[in-house]
Amino acid sequence: MIKTAVIEELKKIVGEGEVLTTKEALKAYSYDGTTNWIREPDVVVFPKNTIQISEILKVANREKVPVTPRGGGTNVSGGSVPWMGGIVLCTTKMNNILKIDKENLTCTVECGVVLQDLNNALLKEGLFFPPDPQSFLGATIGGIIAENAGGPACVKYGVTKQYVLGLEVVLPTGEVVNLGGRTLKNVVGYDLLHLFISSEGTLGVITKAELKLNPLPPSRKTIVAVYDDVTKAGETVFRVLENGVIPGKIELLDNWVINRIEEMMPMGLPRDADAMLLFECDGIDEAVQKETEKVVDISKKYGATDVRVAKDTDEANRYWMARRAGFAAVFGKAKTVLSEDVTVPRGKIPDLIKKSKEIAKKYGLELVMLGHAGDGNLHPSFLTDISNKEHYEKATKAMEEIIYAAVELGGVLSGEHGIGLEKQKFFTRVTDPKVVDLMKKIKALLDPNNIMNPGKIWE
């Protein structure tokens, strides 16, 4: 338990009203985007600026109290759960967009800015920030950077890392450092910037970010390809890319997801299809036209039973809304969802799907498959119930097998959701101990008292 004197000190730093200690409040900050892990903090603080964060960390470092940074709390790997109690440092009140620089295609934002708010502001300027985690209504820039989040647009545009030019970071000892800068190129000294991106709140608190933006593509088109066999859909993905087309997005939805979407909001999706692929081509008119034709041809050639091109934005929007609803559909349908985030080389997508189906069959479980097929990042999911011990254990075991299958196919544990609490066990098993050791040493170097988000990644 944290000392009352420390809480008093925190109140002095951020103001009485920005410190929560009531039972209900602590409960509200005890879980993440799932409810798979629950642990209450001793106190929640809402700093308003970098100096306050620095002061908080100095106190925490002196008292050796754990600090867990938290943005929107939408992550699904336990990253924002205060596993060792202590302070939850919630950044939602640092939500100013400080500058949008149209000429240089950059913006400066505080860490607590919600992605949707940034997107809206950028839209007005004809710009966009490509990384698009489907939790954009709640996810903050700080959380997105800390997880190196991705989304459908990453096939073409790459993940968050490619869009962070500079960061202001408060180190666990309270020092404020600026890493990177405002320019597209920078090779001055070691790349600490990228060390902080995807560090899951374990190395310091990100307080400000300089982001790279793209001009909004003037034109886009959505294509739906329907399959009677999900593995054929998997093959189409890499055939399209192999033929020189890089669509803005390629998403995969399986039969189960299609049907749940149809139940939630009927929109005429093919309920008997084994899977569908959703493509979006974007860019200048002429290029989009041509890419769309190619995608249609290739999908047909590799076994799509039906291919449609959305005739207008309305129709296109409906498909994308369906895709967004997909994740919610999965999570809404069961007490507990085990949803993975494996990524395999694109050419191995069909193998991964086949293998996952076999595993599901072996354990007598229903498998749900959806994800960002374009970059090989899939979210195979099992619906289960943590209170039904037998079923839950079966699901956990089956999922383990899927993860190992992905690794065997040359893939990785996590494409975008992070290790957090969820994948620790696998992380230390599939990662070279020498590498884990090196990471631990870096952690110890920057955070000698292990106060930043302890209990995550490998512990």
Added chain:
Amino acid sequence: MNSRLIDKIREIVGKENVLISEEERKCYSFDARAHGSVPDLVIFPKSASQVSEVLKLANEHNFPVIPRGQGSGVTGGAVSISGGVVMVFTKMNRILEIDKENLIAIVEPGVITYEFQEEVKKHGLFYPPDPASHKYSTIGGNVAECAGGPNSLKYGVTRDYVLGLQVVLPTGEIIETGVRTMKGVVGYDLTRLFVGSEGTLCVITKIILKLIPLPESKATLLVFFREVEDAAICVSGIISARIVPAVMEFMDRASVICSEMANPIGIPEETGALLLIEVDGDEASVKAQVEKIIPILKEKKASEFRITYDPKESEALWLARRTLSQATYNLNPVKVAEDVVVPRSKIPILIRKLEVLSEELNIPILSFGHAGDGNFHVSIMIKDEPRDWEKAEKAVREIFKETIQLGGTISGEHGIGTLKSDYIDMELSREALITMAKIKKLFDPNNILNPGKIFPKYMKF
């Protein structure tokens, strides 16, 4: 180094892969710009395990090891500051795999950039990072410097194409980092920590690279302006029209004059700035992009432009830009070259500042480079005499000060090495430098791997 140690090293890498004679070793005491000390030994390892064994010896016997590709670096990175072993990677030069389905390739560090680019082209693929030195630089050197090039506005820099690495740590452990997939968050990003670490944190022995489909066609435009401000406005105009050219190279007045004197291509006399623009994609989209660019050029006061869709003719339009680097030596025998980056919109401010500085100090200062990402190369041309060196030193400080004030950085792609290490603290805070130094000590406790680089001399290891 005593002869027993030399024998041990010869045993590890094989006699035929060791240079002992002084004349031969001398050839490895400089890079494209810096002179250093003559190494005690030059070796050409053939595998990661050989590298590992040599590094273990180095820790035991405390001698420096300097990784080296082709020595085309321009900041002294591959040059020893005091003897030791220079480890050259030109014999680890195999392309191990080109995987068309997954758009990746695996290479050894000594593969020449250009040869790799040509090889993947045969498969309809494209490896964008394109330093002007690509005909002789190695991929390993590119990764160690995080090299960039003209097309990085659209395609990014080397960092964006490195998915994973095999490296040997200074203490001899061989580890693999990163992934073979397009995405992956698996703990801390060691891969990117190693990219750009200038051979001071690890020796790179294998590289997994991302490839993209080769654009079908391109168009090249050569555009002249009277004033640098007009060129800058034109660049903004193109970008706000939502066109992202693959290339937007820029030359200032001094560069234009210098190039025209060496290789006349008929640049109008009053030209104060030149842009070389390239758009790529499939044929239809290239045409469409050009059609959008032309009215912008006219509206933004371009005085003249030339255009071609033909790759051969494009070479002719590139001539001025390509031959410029060499032509600068017609002005004076010594080049002090900087590699600053400013936010794109600040380019004219910096260029004007350079013109003033050139006049004040009475030495030629030329700037040219990548307008798209604000990265340009400033060449201060001097005679090899103390007074000129003094002037150059003064100019460099001024340029860096202005660059940082404009929100820029003092090195976009060439690295720090030995030549820029005295200036690094103009840009990085004490805390940031100390953190970096701690990382160096963590990885290399005995400071045997490429010592004396990056950090200012007053920082002790």
